[in-house]
Amino acid sequence: MSSSDIAIDSGAHNSHVQHHFVNSEQQFESSKMGMWVFLVTEILFFGGLFLAYIVYRAWNPELYTAASEELNTIWGAVNTLVLIGSSLTVAMAIRSAQMNQQKGIVINLAITIALACVFMVIKYFEYAHKFHLGIFPGEYYTYTGIDHPKANIFFSIYYMMTGLHGIHVLIGIGLMIWLIVKARKGAFSSEYYTPVEITGLYWHLVDVIWIFLFPLLYLID
Amino acid sequence: MSTAPHSSEATHSEHHHHVSSATFIWLIGTALFVLTAITVGVHFIHIPAPWNIIVAIGVAVVKAFLVVAFFMNLYWDSKFNSLLLVMSIVFLVLLFGITLLDTLFRADPIPAF
Numbered sequence: 001m002s003s004s005d006i007a008i009d010s011g012a013h014n015s016h017v018q019h020h021f022v023n024s025e026q027q028f029e030s031s032k033m034g035m036w037v038f039l040v041t042e043i044l045f046f047g048g049l050f051l052a053y054i055v056y057r058a059w060n061p062e063l064y065t066a067a068s069e070e071l072n073t074i075w076g077a078v079n080t081l082v083l084i085g086s087s088l089t090v091a092m093a094i095r096s097a098q099m100n101q102q103k104g105i106v107i108n109l110a111i112t113i114a115l116a117c118v119f120m121v122i123k124y125f126e127y128a129h130k131f132h133l134g135i136f137p138g139e140y141y142t143y144t145g146i147d148h149p150k151a152n153i154f155f156s157i158y159y160m161m162t163g164l165h166g167i168h169v170l171i172g173i174g175l176m177i178w179l180i181v182k183a184r185k186g187a188f189s190s191e192y193y194t195p196v197e198i199t200g201l202y203w204h205l206v207d208v209i210w211i212f213l214f215p216l217l218y219l220i221d
Numbered sequence: 222m223s224t225a226p227h228s229s230e231a232t233h234s235e236h237h238h239h240v241s242s243a244t245f246i247w248l249i250g251t252a253l254f255v256l257t258a259i260t261v262g263v264h265f266i267h268i269p270a271p272w273n274i275i276v277a278i279g280v281a282v283v284k285a286f287l288v289v290a291f292f293m294n295l296y297w298d299s300k301f302n303s304l305l306l307v308m309s310i311v312f313l314v315l316l317f318g319i320t321l322l323d324t325l326f327r328a329d330p331i332p333a334f
Contacts, residue, residue, distance in 0.1 A: 087250070087292055212278075215277035
């Protein structure tokens with residue numbers, strides 16, 4: 001065996017490095033780039049709904065300003081702060097992994113999950129209040145409080161956008177539970193924290209999408 | 222065999238992940254909290270029609286930039302990942318632009334829902 005074979009092999013000897021990567025660093029960078037490609041598809045996925053919002057708003061400008069009154073700006077703002085707080089704690093969890101602070105990873109991820117649950121509980125009460133009034137999507141809309149023949153359009157778009165976003169929050173909660181289980185077994189360190197990093201990227205993108213949903217839906221009346 | 226430890230050092234020197242300080246993370250978080258407070262405050266002042274949307278979206282863009290650059294670490298990351306994000310925005314603008322060229326200029330514009 002020549003010395004160059006040994007040299008390449010030594011870089012790949014960490015247990016987490018899969019055989020098709022040269023070393024840990026290349027594996028990390030590849031995973032991260034793969035995640036960014038996925039986030040591009042997510043941006044275009046949500047982009048279709050943002051486009052529906054724009055097209056129907058251009059057709060019915062007065063409807064949007066009237067219907068937006070039904071959304072509670074304060075609860076929307078609270079949920080924005082909650083999600084930003086959860087992005088902060090995810091960033092802290094990644095920092096904990098980079099610093100080899102095992103407890104810090106678990107604590108920061110646990111706070112993130114708690115904040116994500118607060119977000120979903122607030123969303124649940126917002127939805128429940130609208131259902132109580134008869135504000136359902138599409139043809140099931142029975143609310144008479146908005147003087148517009150097609151008031152259901154705004155709420156169909158509202159439910160699609162916040163609903164798809166909410167599903168992403170739930171998936172994020174699931175991913176972070178998985179991360180906590182792995183972290184408690186000591187799976188992450190400054191040498192290997194790829195799952196924490198790319199779940200963090202996903203979570204920050206969910207936050208960014210809400211950063212745009214909040215003004216578009218809640219702040220236009 | 223003497224090259225093995227040497228090469229692992231070489232691998233290690235490539236290992237330059239950016240680590241944000243806790244202070245910096247809290248600084249960005251605080252900026253995002255303050256910008257949220259500003260955009261909600263502006264909402265309750267009720268500034269006139271086109272400007273309320275421009276301010277709200279403008280603040281959202283600044284917030285999104287802070288998250289993407291400093292929480293998602295694109296500021297320190299490979300420029301290729303930034304390029305991916307920029308290309309997604311370019312294609313989003315194409316999607317919006319080409320569709321609006323149709324929907325904004327229809328003779329009978331508004332379909333039944």
